[in-house]
Every structure is written in C-alpha cells, then in structure tokens.
Amino acid sequence: MIQMKKELPQVFDSFAEARKNGFLAVKKIKDSGKGVVGQFCTYTPLEIFMAADLVSVSLCSTSDETIPEAEKDLPSNLCPLIKSSYGFAVTDKCPYMYFADLVVGETTCDGKVKMYELLAKKKNLHILQLPRNQFTTEAKALWKSELIRLKERVEKDFGVTITDDNLVDAIKKRNVERRLLKELYELSTMCPPPITGLRQLQILFGSQFKFDWQEKTDEIRSAIKNIKEAYEAGERPVSEDAPRILITGCPMGGVTEKVVKVIEEAGAVVVAYENCTGAKQMDRQCREEGDPLTNIADHYLQIGCSIMTPNPNRFELLGRLCEQFHVNGVVEMTLQACHTYAVESYTVKTFLKEKNIPYLQLETDYSTADIGQLSTRAGAFVEML
Numbered sequence: 001m002i003q004m005k006k007e008l009p010q011v012f013d014s015f016a017e018a019r020k021n022g023f024l025a026v027k028k029i030k031d032s033g034k035g036v037v038g039q040f041c042t043y044t045p046l047e048i049f050m051a052a053d054l055v056s057v058s059l060c061s062t063s064d065e066t067i068p069e070a071e072k073d074l075p076s077n078l079c080p081l082i083k084s085s086y087g088f089a090v091t092d093k094c095p096y097m098y099f100a101d102l103v104v105g106e107t108t109c110d111g112k113v114k115m116y117e118l119l120a121k122k123k124n125l126h127i128l129q130l131p132r133n134q135f136t137t138e139a140k141a142l143w144k145s146e147l148i149r150l151k152e153r154v155e156k157d158f159g160v161t162i163t164d165d166n167l168v169d170a171i172k173k174r175n176v177e178r179r180l181l182k183e184l185y186e187l188s189t190m191c192p193p194p195i196t197g198l199r200q201l202q203i204l205f206g207s208q209f210k211f212d213w214q215e216k217t218d219e220i221r222s223a224i225k226n227i228k229e230a231y232e233a234g235e236r237p238v239s240e241d242a243p244r245i246l247i248t249g250c251p252m253g254g255v256t257e258k259v260v261k262v263i264e265e266a267g268a269v270v271v272a273y274e275n276c277t278g279a280k281q282m283d284r285q286c287r288e289e290g291d292p293l294t295n296i297a298d299h300y301l302q303i304g305c306s307i308m309t310p311n312p313n314r315f316e317l318l319g320r321l322c323e324q325f326h327v328n329g330v331v332e333m334t335l336q337a338c339h340t341y342a343v344e345s346y347t348v349k350t351f352l353k354e355k356n357i358p359y360l361q362l363e364t365d366y367s368t369a370d371i372g373q374l375s376t377r378a379g380a381f382v383e384m385l
C-alpha cells in the first residue's frame with residue numbers, strides 16, 4: 001500500500017469538482033457571449049478554436065450514468081466511452097454538450113464514426129476525415145485540407161476570421177501548456193515519485209476543464225512548484241520500493257481511475273501514462289515557424305493512436321517512456337469492445353517482452369462491478385514484479 005504521509009497541496013480539483021467547476025465556468029463563458037466547441041479526440045486541432053477566441057471542451061464521458069439510455073439506440077456491446085458520450089448528449093445531462101454551439105467529431109474508430117451519424121440529428125456536427133496513415137503524401141494532404149475545411153466551418157458558424165497570426169499565437173500558447181504538463185508529469189521520473197499516479201491523473205484530467213489559458217497555466221506552474229517544495233521538504237507520499245508502473249491503452253479519467261487505484265492499493269505506483277490523458281497529448285511541441293496550418297496538421301497527425309495503421313509512433317513513445325521513468329511493469333487498460341486497442345495489445349505485449357518488461361492487460365468498462373476482479377489481477381501482477 002502506498003503511504004500517504006501528508007496530503008499534498010490541493011492545486012487541482014477532484015474529478016467531480018473539476019466537472020462541476022467546469023460547468024460553472026462554461027455557463028459563465030456562454031453568458032458572456034463567447035462560443036463553445038465540443039470535441040472528442042486528441043486528433044482535434046484545438047489551436048483552430050483558440051485562434052477564433054472560442055472555448056473548447058472535451059465531450060468524452062467517463063461514467064456509466066447514461067449508458068442505459070444510450071443502449072436504447074446503440075448496441076450494448078459497444079465501447080462504453082461511445083455509449084456514455086452519446087447517452088449524455090441525448091439526455092442533455094452533459095452541460096458541455098448542452099452548451100456546445102458546434103461539436104467536432106472525427107473518423108477514428110468505427111463505433112464513434114457511426115455514433116456521430118446519430119448525434120448529427122441532435123447537434124450541430126462537423127466531422128474531420130482523419131486518414132489512418134500518418135506518413136504518405138496523400139494522407140498528409142488530406143489531413144491538411146480537412147483542417148482548412150474545419151477553419152472555414154468555424155469562421156462561418158461563428159462569424160469570425162482566423163488569421164495566420166491568430167494561429168501562430170494559439171500554437172505558442174498550446175505549446176506552453178504542453179511543456180508545463182510535461183514538466184509536471186516528468187517529476188515522476190524521480191525515485192520515489194513526488195506524487196501518486198492517482199494524483200497525477202487527477203491533475204492531467206482536471207487540466208482539461210480549465211478554460212482560461214492564463215489561469216490554467218498559472219495553476220500548473222503552481223502545482224509544479226508546490227510538488228517540488230513538498231519533496232524538497234522531505235515529503236514522500238510514495239515508498240521508495242514501490243514497483244513503478246506505466247499505463248498505456250484507452251483514455252482514462254472518471255470511473256476508470258479504479259484501474260489506478262487497484263494498482264496502487266496493491267503496493268505499486270503509476271509513474272507515467274502513455275495514453276490520451278497523458279503523454280500522447282503533451283510529449284511533442286508543435287513547430288512555431290512556417291505555415292501555421294501545415295504545422296498544426298503535421299503535429300496532430302503524428303499522434304500514435306491504435307486507429308493508425310501502421311502505428312510506429314505509439315511504440316517509439318512507449319519505449320522512450322519506459323526508459324525515462326525506470327518502469328518495472330506496464331499495464332494496458334482497454335475498454336470493452338475497443339477493437340483497435342485490443343488487437344494492438346498483442347503487438348504491445350511482444351514489444352515489451354523483447355525489452356523484458358512485464359505486461360498486464362486489463363479490460364474494463366464504466367461500471368464498478370469488476371473492481372474485485374481488477375484488484376485480484378493487479379495484485380498478482382504487482383506481487384511478481
């Protein structure tokens with residue numbers, strides 16, 4: 001069991017608080033007359049919305065609250081992230097979806113693509129045609145043209161003009177955000193890490209629900225400072241001999257924090273997240289010199305998601321993080337019915353076997369019914385490290 005010697009300063013809110021505060025913040029933004037764009041995926045180029053002075057918010061839902069409602073329209077054996085997101089949209093229970101003037105989807109996995117067709121009947125929707133290859137000239141040209149199409153849609157829907165200067169400014173701001181969050185999670189390269197994996201996840205997830213760039217970056221800076229000061233003052237929330245775990249796979253947050261909890265309750269510590277809640281988003285910087293839309297297109301297309309084929313960038317990042325964070329084991333969390341991550345788990349397992357890094361795949365959904373089973377499997381894995 002990880003020893004929590006003293007509670008670290010609460011710089012970021014818990015999941016529930018983050019969402020509640022986010023709701024109040026979005027309402028305030030709407031009342032001030034500003035436009036809101038909702039999106040589902042790390043491939044969505046947020047710089048375009050930022051350049052138009054719009055607020056963007058992640059619509060990926062993380063609880064099972066609305067799944068029964070979603071299953072009236074969608075098959076039950078579909079990824080819980082898709083069902084939950086759709087359920088919140090049709091029940092009007094997600095304030096972000098409710099307030100979004102424009103919702104941007106993307107052609108990543110089949111389930112999301114077909115869900116968007118249903119969502120389009122209820123929301124003002126724009127779909128980005130994402131290629132499934134990152135390296136051919138044709139794929140790059142298609143993606144760049146899709147970003148131009150998105151920019152034009154935003155200009156039309158919100159009656160704004162997005163200039164190159166606006167885009168360069170947004171790239172610089174997003175780079176600052178990425179650099180700071182990376183600096184924060186890289187604190188866990190230390191042994192022992194200065195924060196638990198649960199705390200790291202809460203900070204990374206919570207940062208998505210801060211809408212004012214200045215406030216958000218100030219809070220991340222202050223979190224880094226507080227964590228460093230506590231560590232220098234001798235705070236050790238994690239014991240030195242806790243096995244160090246990297247989590248890969250589907251995005252996390254909300255109810256799936258159960259996976260982190262069972263790992264840490266078994267005596268290990270999660271030091272890194274190679275997923276869309278963590279390093280996949282923050283690891284690289286976007287080029288600042290040259291044509292901004294080309295830079296944004298190149299930047300996002302290189303994300304190593306399992307919907308890409310082939311997908312070498314995921315393995316480059318995974319291998320690098322395992323070394324950098326001195327990882328003793330990797331846990332992959334796959335959501336039920338997520339075929340791309342489930343199939344790619346074989347390649348992940350083989351890749352890690354060659355590096356002699358133990359690997360465990362945990363499949364789960366948004367219920368809490370499997371906590372006992374997850375706990376047994378995580379416990380057995382940690383014990384053998």
Ligand code: BJ8
Nearest residue numbers: 041042079108109250276305338
């Ligand atoms: S870049 S990980 S956010 S697609 S919805 S693929 S879990 S079956 S979320 Fe994702 Fe973008 Fe990739 Fe990241 Fe599987 Fe579910 Fe599909 Fe999912």
